Amino acid sequence: MLERLNQAMExxxxxxxxxxxxxxxARIAVTSEYHxxxxxxxxxxxxxxxxxxxxxxxxxxxxxxxGEESLLDIAVRWxxxxxxxxxxxxxxxxxxxxxxxxxxxxxxxxxxRMSFRLxxxxxxSMRYRIVEKxxxxxxxxxxxxxxxxxxMNPAIVAFVRGIDQETVRRMEALSDQEPRGIxxxxxxxxxxxxxxxxxxxxxxxxxGADAPEDMASLPVAAGAWAVFDSSxxxxxxxxxxxxxxxxxxxxxxxxxxxxxxxxxxxxxxADGRQADAELWIPVxxx
Numbered sequence: 001m002l003e004r005l006n007q008a009m010e011x012x013x014x015x016x017x018x019x020x021x022x023x024x025x026a027r028i029a030v031t032s033e034y035h036x037x038x039x040x041x042x043x044x045x046x047x048x049x050x051x052x053x054x055x056x057x058x059x060x061x062x063x064x065x066x067g068e069e070s071l072l073d074i075a076v077r078w079x080x081x082x083x084x085x086x087x088x089x090x091x092x093x094x095x096x097x098x099x100x101x102x103x104x105x106x107x108x109x110x111x112x113r114m115s116f117r118l119x120x121x122x123x124x125s126m127r128y129r130i131v132e133k134x135x136x137x138x139x140x141x142x143x144x145x146x147x148x149x150x151x152m153n154p155a156i157v158a159f160v161r162g163i164d165q166e167t168v169r170r171m172e173a174l175s176d177q178e179p180r181g182i183x184x185x186x187x188x189x190x191x192x193x194x195x196x197x198x199x200x201x202x203x204x205x206x207x208g209a210d211a212p213e214d215m216a217s218l219p220v221a222a223g224a225w226a227v228f229d230s231s232x233x234x235x236x237x238x239x240x241x242x243x244x245x246x247x248x249x250x251x252x253x254x255x256x257x258x259x260x261x262x263x264x265x266x267x268x269x270a271d272g273r274q275a276d277a278e279l280w281i282p283v284x285x286x
Contacts, residue, residue, distance in 0.1 A: 002116050002251055004028060004029045004030055004031075005029050005039070005040075005043070005116050005251070006115050006116055007028050007029070008025045008026075008028045008029045008036070009113070009114060009115055009116070011024065011025060011028055012025070012052060012055070013055075013113060016052070016055060016056055016059065017056070017077055017078060017079075019079075020048070020049065020052050022036065022037065022048070025048075030286065031256050031286060032256060032258075034257065034258075034259060035250075035256040035257050035258075036048075038246065038257055039246065039250055039251070039256075042243070042246030042247050042250075043116055043246070043247055043251070044114060051111070051114065053089070053093075054093060054111035055111050055113070056078045056079070057078070057089060057090060057093040057094070057111075058093075058108075058109075058110045058111045059078075060074055060075075060077075060078045060086075060090065060098075061090070061093075061094055061101070061108040061109075061110070064090075064098045064101055064102050065101065065102065065105065065108070067102055071083055071086065071098050071099065071102070072086075074086070074098075083098075086098065087099070093109060093111075094106075094108045094109050095109070096108075116251075126228060126244060126245075126248065126249055127228065127229050127230070128226055128227060128228045128229075128249065129226075129227050130224055130225070130226055130227070130283070131178065131224070131225045131227055131280075132222075132223070132224055132225075133177075133178075133222060133223065133224075133225055134222045135219065135220065135221055135222045136177060136206055136207065136208055136219075136220050137206075137207055137208065137209070137210075137211065137217050137218065137219055137220065138183075138185055138202055138204050138205070138206060138207075138217065138218040138220060138261060138263075139171065139174055139204050139205055139207050139209065139210075139211040139212075139215055139216070139217050139218075140171050140182075140185075140202050140203050140204015140205060140215055140216065141159075141163055141167070141202070141203050141204065141215060141216065142200050142201060142202045142203075142204075142216050142218075143155070143156075143159045143200075143201055144198050144199070144200060144201075145159065145198065145199060145201045146197070146198055146199075147189070147197050147198070147199055152235055155201075156184075156201055159201065159203070160203055163203060167214075167215075168182065170212065171203075171204055171205050171215070172205065174205050174207045174209050175205040175206065175207055176207050176208055176209065177206055177207065177208065178206065179206060179227075179263060179265045179278060179280060180206075181205070181265065182203065182204070182205060182265075183202075183204065183205060183206060183263050183264065183265050184201070184202070184203060184263070184264045184265070184266065185200075185201070185202035185203075185204065185218075185261045185262065185263050185264075186199050186200070186201060186202075186261065186262045186264075187199065187200040187202065187218065187260075187261040187262070188200045189262075202216075202218065202261070204216075206263070218261065220260060220261060221260065223258060223260070223282055223283075223284065224282070224283050224284060224285075225280045225281065225282055225283065226245075226249075226255060226280075226281045226283045227278065227279070227280050227281075228241055228245055228249070228278070228279045228281070229276070229277065229278045229279075230276075230277050230279075231274070231275070231276045231277070232274065232275070232277075233273060233274060233275070234266070234268050234269070234272060234273060234274060234275035235266075235275070237274075237275050237277050238264055238266055238275065238277040238279070241277055241279055242262075242279060245279065245281060254285060254286045255283040255284065255285060255286055256283065256284060256285075256286045257281060257282060257283060257284075258282045258283060258284045259282070260282030261282070262279070262280065262281055262282070263279070263280040264277060264278065264279050264280070265277070265278045265280075266278075
């Protein structure tokens with residue numbers, strides 16, 4: 001998998017001055033466009049579009065300093081229709097405009113070419129199982145919240161605290177299948193998974209029952225789920241598990257994500273410091 005991802009990275013470099021063809025990149029990596037975008041963001045830490053933008057402006061920066069071509073020629077080559085558009089993008093990456101950079105021979109910022117390699121850290125293994133589930137519903141309350149990579153998410157904390165205990169009890173009574181009890185669900189995430197991008201957060205249950213009038217419902221298609229579990233400090237154990245699934249498990253296993261919500265069940269200790277976490281990711285054979 002990593003070898004195919006690196007072949008896709010080489011393709012990006014060979015066609016850096018052309019529009020990004022994600023369909024072709026996914027074909028090279030032998031995966032879906034959907035999975036390629038998510039896997040790249042998880043491994044690289046930035047969205048694919050942002051990486052390509054930085055790489056283009058890194059090469060453009062070298063051409064600006066070389067002084068052999070007009071700024072407009074450089075701008076057009078790298079996909080900008082005017083000097084003004086090029087200058088705005090250039091300044092966003094380098095902190096200085098191209099004209100000033102050329103005149104003063106300023107120091108610029110560079111985005112190195114990226115490649116992926118396997119680094120073995122520690123001696124722990126990931127516990128997982130594959131579960132086939134029929135169609136079901138998520139029933140509960142939902143809110144649109146920003147994505148937070150580390151630490152508590154204040155928007156989610158405030159949302160959950162606003163759900164009264166009677167509503168929670170009625171939710172729990174609807175739970176009739178795995179994962180049982182109250183679950184936390186992320187859906188409709190931006191492909192980049194960048195910090196601050198929004199997602200639908202659900203606080204509810206997995207069920208075959210209809211939703212009460214005061215609750216939302218999300219139908220979920222039948223399919224396979226990869227189920228992971230981990231224990232440790234809260235909330236890091238779940239956040240690190242999420243990270244490790246996408247950066248370690250997917251690159252080394254013959255599965256890819258498929259569209260669908262990501263479900264987590266967390267049991268927090270009485271003092272709020274430790275947690276047992278279970279993560280359900282919709283998958284299909286690669």
